[in-house]
Amino acid sequence: MNVASESFAVDVRDLQVRRGTHRALVDVNVKVGRGSITGLLGPSGCGKTTLMRSIVGTQIVESGSVTVLGKPAGSADLRRRVGYVTQAPSVYLDLSVTENVSYFAALYGRRGSAVADTIAAVGLTDHARNAASALSGGQLGRLSLACSLVGDPELLVLDEPTVGLDPVLRAELWEHFRTLAARGTTLLVSSHVMDEADHCDELVLLRDGRLIAQLTPGELRDRTGEPSLENAFLRLIRTSTGA
Numbered sequence: 340m341n342v343a344s345e346s347f348a349v350d351v352r353d354l355q356v357r358r359g360t361h362r363a364l365v366d367v368n369v370k371v372g373r374g375s376i377t378g379l380l381g382p383s384g385c386g387k388t389t390l391m392r393s394i395v396g397t398q399i400v401e402s403g404s405v406t407v408l409g410k411p412a413g414s415a416d417l418r419r420r421v422g423y424v425t426q427a428p429s430v431y432l433d434l435s436v437t438e439n440v441s442y443f444a445a446l447y448g449r450r451g452s453a454v455a456d457t458i459a460a461v462g463l464t465d466h467a468r469n470a471a472s473a474l475s476g477g478q479l480g481r482l483s484l485a486c487s488l489v490g491d492p493e494l495l496v497l498d499e500p501t502v503g504l505d506p507v508l509r510a511e512l513w514e515h516f517r518t519l520a521a522r523g524t525t526l527l528v529s530s531h532v533m534d535e536a537d538h539c540d541e542l543v544l545l546r547d548g549r550l551i552a553q554l555t556p557g558e559l560r561d562r563t564g565e566p567s568l569e570n571a572f573l574r575l576i577r578t579s580t581g582a
C-alpha cells in the first residue's frame with residue numbers, strides 16, 4: 340500500500356459501480372482525512388449508500404480502488420476498525436437497550452462505563468431497561484447507532500443517522516460526533532438535507548453517481564456566492580450540468 344493512501348482514512352480512486360443495469364458511481368475520486376467529519380450529500384438516488392457500501396466493503400465494484408485505513412476496503416483486518424450504521428436498524432428486538440449495547444461492547448472488548456456512556460450519548464438512558472421491540476423508530480435507529488459507537492471504531496460510516504430525530508437530539512448527536520472526531524475518529528455521514536452540512540469539515544457532493552465537488556462548507560459558499568448551503572448546492576448542480 341502506498342504512503343499517500345496510508346495518510347487518509349479513506350482513499351477512493353476512479354471508482355465505478357454498477358447496480359443492475361444502472362451506473363451507480365462513475366469515476367468517483369474522494370479522499371477523507373483522519374479525525375475529520377465528512378458529509379456525503381446529494382439528492383435521493385445519487386449514489387450515497389453505494390459509495391458507503393463500497394467503503395465498508397459490502398459492494399461489488401466494477402473498477403477503481405477503495406483504500407480504508409491503509410488497507411483494501413473489506414479486508415478482514417478492518418472489521419473491528421470500521422463501524423457502519425445502515426438506514427435499517429440492526430438490533431436484537433428481544434433484548435433490552437442495555438443488553439444490546441453490552442453485547443456489542445463484549446464483542447469489541449469494551450469494559451467499564453462504555454455501555455452506559457454510549458447509551459447516554461444517544462439519549463436512551465431513560466429507556467435502558469426497555470426491550471428494543473418497545474422503542475419507537477427513531478429510538479431504534481439511535482440504539483443501532485449506539486451498538487456501533489460502543490466498539491469505538493476508527494472509522495464510522497453513518498447512513499442518514501439523524502433522520503426522524505427532533506432538533507434537540509440532532510444537535511446533541513452532532514456534538515457527540517464532534518467529540519469523537521476531536522479524539523481522532525473519522526466520520527463519514529450521509530444526509531440528503533443540506534442543513535446539517537455546516538457540522539462537517541468537508542462535503543462530498545454527489546449527483547447521478549458523479550462527484551460534483553469535495554470542499555469545505557466555506558469553500559462551497561465562496562465558490563457560489565450563496566450564504567445558504569442549500570442554495571449553494573443547487574447553484575453548483577446547475578453550473579455542473581449547464582442548466
Ligand SMILES: Nc1ncnc2c1ncn2[C@@H]1O[C@H](COP(=O)(O)OP(=O)(O)OP(=O)(O)O)[C@@H](O)[C@H]1O
Pocket residue numbers: 358359360361363381382383384385386387388389390531
Ligand atoms: N439493488 C439495486 N439494483 C439496481 N439498482 C439499484 C439497487 N440499489 C440501488 N440502485 C440504484 O443505484 C442508484 C444509487 O442508489 P443509492 O442507494 O446509492 O442512492 P442514495 O443516494 O443512497 O439514495 P437515498 O438518499 O434515497 O438513500 C439509484 O439510482 C438506485 O435506483
